[in-house]
Amino acid sequence: MSFYDTWSAVLIATIAGFTLVFTALVATKLLAPYARERAKGVSYECGMLPIGRNWSQIHVRYYLLAILFLIFDVETVFIFPWAVTLGADVPLFVFYEMLVFIGVLVLGLGYAWKRGVLEWK
């Protein structure tokens, strides 16, 4: 089975997933009752009128986490092709090279740990 025969399944499944959600939303437009009321549009805060602005600020540590994640996730993308070929006959230095790469990242993790990025206070 050729490349396009196989991977076109991804495209078709995406379209099918979209259609599924779309059909459900159209069905609810046709079937569900619709009664506009002022109180319905107010954002929900356990029955009280909302206090303050709707978009509150969020803490900076989410940003730090996202950066840490980015570093490690890019790392894993690099490691995958390496991991697949590791069992085949590859020279030994390929393995130790990757250990150096991971070692550098672990140093980074240790630094972040020491600076308290991982503490959730």
Added chain:
Amino acid sequence: MSSLPFADPIFGIPSWLDIIVRVIVAALVLTVIVIYATYGERKLLGRFQQRLGPMKTGPWGLWQGVADAVKLVGKEDIRPNNADRWVFEFAPYLTFIPIFVTLVTLPVAQEWGIRNLSLGLFFVFAVMGLNIVGIVMAGLGSGNKYALLGGVRAAAQMISYEIPLVISLLSVTMVAGTLDLNLIAAMQSLSPDEGQHAPFIALQPLAFLIFFTAMLSELHRAPFDIPVAESEVVGGYFVEYSGIRWSMFQLAEYASLFAWAIFGSVVFLGGWAVPGPDTFNLGSWWGPDWAWHAAFTIVKALLWFVVIVWIRATVPRLRIDQLMNFCWKVLLPLSLVQFLMTGFAVVYEWPEWVMAITSAAGAAVLIAIIIRRALRKPKNTLVGSYRRAQVPVQ
């Protein structure tokens, strides 16, 4: 063995038509599975809590899920005034579609899947990860403080646990030497042939435990359910969604539960591979091969589902600081240890029992850490420990 034979298009129809037929079948099966997964979960939870669970709708409450689905279609679809319109409307799409697309490559039996992608393992978690975007969009677009908090919590939790999850999968990849899910399932048949292994749960128990924990977190199941904790953020990122839009999130949640269950049982428990020397040719067994293969996958996936519900019924919810510390300070270092152990074992061609024993030792360390933390008693008086427990709401 570079790839296994995969089914030709049924009845000799063109390939694209064959894909469409298979996708439609998958969508129908998925809907039935989701309806009965909610029913099964409620039944199981009922039993765990010494109740009966749903009993009224149909015999043993069997129509409960169907009745709920019909009810949800008839509910009014409300968009809050200060919601960001397009972000709010597209969030359900982006939450559900990635989960649905992963079904393309999940093999239920050797020839039972939509298509067999050669990058299956990578594809599954890469596409699964996309649904974080939908969740953050739901949180941001709703114009609600609780939804926003739930959304960013979900994002923080999911991206954090993604890393140990992927590294534990890397350890499996190194042994398997392929990303093809059908091949990975086929090589865990316990037969003495060349290239055949024991199921990876026996070879790498540590990787399995890390994968399972991280998977619970990706699914926001208890004990990792603070993004949707109703007592803290009244439901999290889908507070403002009602009716069918809300049920799209529910659909995505249970669909991903089953996608992860099949994926996990393929990668770690051997999927459709029947243990024994004659995995591919069960001539002496009663019934056709595919039926046995499918039965093995389904039993494993159901077992996976029951364990997840069991954990939900047993373990109390973690606080967000405990959750993040557990990921970055326990799971990530241990997953790197597993990665190194597997790397040395593969490169120096150590026998497989060495890999199994070192990994089992690592798994014992992980379990010891969990038990020690769970049993740790507060040292100070109530006031002190109460004060220490005061973490900010975000």
